[in-house]
């Protein structure tokens with residue numbers, strides 16, 4: 001598969017064309033942004049870890065029948081993925097209230113929700129990804145009722161699976177963001193899971209200590225991010241104690257880079 005021209009550059013990823021018009025390459029950058037791009041930095045090695053963690057989660061999801069865009073990981077930073085038409089909605093799933101919902105609704109931080117709560121935000125950086133309702137999605141044709149119902153079903157299965165997967169390795173899945181896209185299969189548009197699932201897009205707390213193992217470390221200046229993401233990858237069995245050369249190198253590299261600055 002030949003890598004072609006850059007099609008799109010987002011905050012954390014770049015999409016490149018390939019010689020197959022239905023397949024693209026997703027490149028994971030080291031850039032970290034928060035608060036709608038107001039806080040920015042580069043964290044050496046973040047892209048490598050997110051590439052591995054997202055590959056692990058998406059390939060596990062495809063094994064339980066959740067169709068997604070991942071074809072295969074190509075190297076440390078790139079994945080081959082199916083080209084989809086992204087639904088312009090960020091689907092937020094919350095198991096425990098924290099982050100924006102606590103401020104918006106005055107809910108106590110850490111409140112365990114009786115059932116998973118799905119929220120919708122318009123995918124629009126200029127507007128700061130505003131919260132929207134299902135009615136907005138239908139009114140402005142961002143997705144059809146059939147598509148939303150299918151997405152909701154998929155979300156609940158993904159959430160159940162991921163809660164169990166993380167619980168098994170001593171991590172609480174607090175909340176996360178998903179994106180879905182339309183993919184033409186036999187001339188018909190099918191909804192599949194897209195984007196990435198990683199500590200950049202999930203809140204992950206250690207089950208015993210509530211230590212934050214996700215992007216909140218960067219958002220809230222809680223300390224280094226790479227050791228936390230490496231911890232998530234190790235617990236998921238992606239990086240083994242003896243063979244975690246890439247993670248060790250990534251960590252060493254980032255501390256060398258920091259010392260040089």
Ligand code: 5GP
Pocket residue numbers: 090092098099100101129175176177200201202203215
């Ligand atoms: P909140 O609405 O509390 O800021 O975020 C809820 C969850 O969705 C968190 O796990 C957060 O990481 C994820 N999330 C929401 N919007 C975005 C976004 O634009 N980018 C990323 N990477 N994650 C997001």
